[in-house]
Structure formats: C-alpha cells, structure tokens
Amino acid sequence: NAGVTQTPKFQVLKTGQSMTLQCAQDMNHNSMYWYRQDPGMGLRLIYYSASEGTTDKGEVPNGYNVSRLNKREFSLRLESAAPSQTSVYFCASRTGRTYEQYFGPGTRLTVT
C-alpha cells in the first residue's frame, strides 16, 4: 500500500529555474495539500485542493502554482525558483470525514 508518494526526493535548482513537484495518493481521498517545512516554523500550507477540479491558496502561495490533475494527483510548480523557496515540501491527503492527514515522504529542495 503506497499511500502518498512524492517525486523527486531531492532537487537542486539555480535561481530562476522552474520545476514541478509531483504527488500522488492511492487512498481515494478527496482533499490534497502542499506544505513547506522550514526550521522552527512547523508546516505552512501553500495550496490545497478540496476536491478534483478545485484549488485554493493557503498561507504562503506566492511563487507557486498547483494543478489537481485528477483525484489521485496534485502537482506543485515553481515557475522561477528563488533561494527563499529552499525548503522541504510535503504533500498530504485526507478523507472528507475527518481532518486526519496522511503525508508523503517529502521533497528536499535547494535553490542556489
């Protein structure tokens, strides 16, 4: 049972480059989330998707875009990476019945 998968696991970008972080879940969950985690700041919500076809901004959306490709997949795109986007990125999903979230293993991104 894969749960939530993320690719890639590590990435190094130069300032100004673009990339897409991929996330997929096999639990038939409706809602999916993208967070970033920085030291001493917990997890901050970037974007979320309550259901297929809908997306909404979270706490820190600037510099990011998302696509809910289908019920399983939710991707996060950095159009022009900046050093401030160096972070660990987590994707999560949840059922509609509870707030319990299931997290992927994370993508560690460094922007130089």
Added chain:
Amino acid sequence: TQLLEQSPQFLSIQEGENLTVYCNSSSVFSSLQWYRQEPGEGPVLLVTVVTGGEVKKLKRLTFQFGDARKDSSLHITAAQPGDTGLYLCAGAPSNTGKLIFGQGTTLQVKP
C-alpha cells in the same frame, strides 16, 4: 490569523524521565491532532481529540484537549530513545478543511 504556539521548542532528557509538551491558542478548534515526525520522513498521525476535556492514551503517551478546545497537551511517561523526534500539534478551525500547525517540539531522549 489563527496561531498554535507549542512549548517547549526543544527538549533533551534522559531515558526514563517524564515530559509534557503544550500546544496553546487563543482560537477554538473543532479538533486537534498530534503528529510525530522522524528525520527524512513525513509526519505521522498519533491521535485526534475532538471533545473539550477529552483524554486519550496511546501506550506511554497521554493526550488531553482543553475544556474550551483552545489548547492541548502531550505527556510522555518514562521516555525512551525511540520517542526521539519532532512532535507537531495541528488544529482544525471549524469548516475550513485546513489544518494549522504549531512550530513543533524537538525531543531528544538520551540512553
């Protein structure tokens, strides 16, 4: 802006000691969760509390939700090195579909 304040941020103790981590807010939450995260991995859910005053136990871990549903605590009895990790509390404001996370408590239990 709704905030969750966790304390302490860092805790280093010897095996066998007891500890308590606190999660406080001025806002009311419909539910509150505790997650544990190990290095290089994503957070894993430990427990969800939904009723004011609720107490849940998970082996040596005891979780409590405040009567007013604004705060929570995690108490670990006789800590073991396997308890080492980052503990995160997260609150669900009513009807938003989102979670707000505290900044986390890093626990180190030394043998």
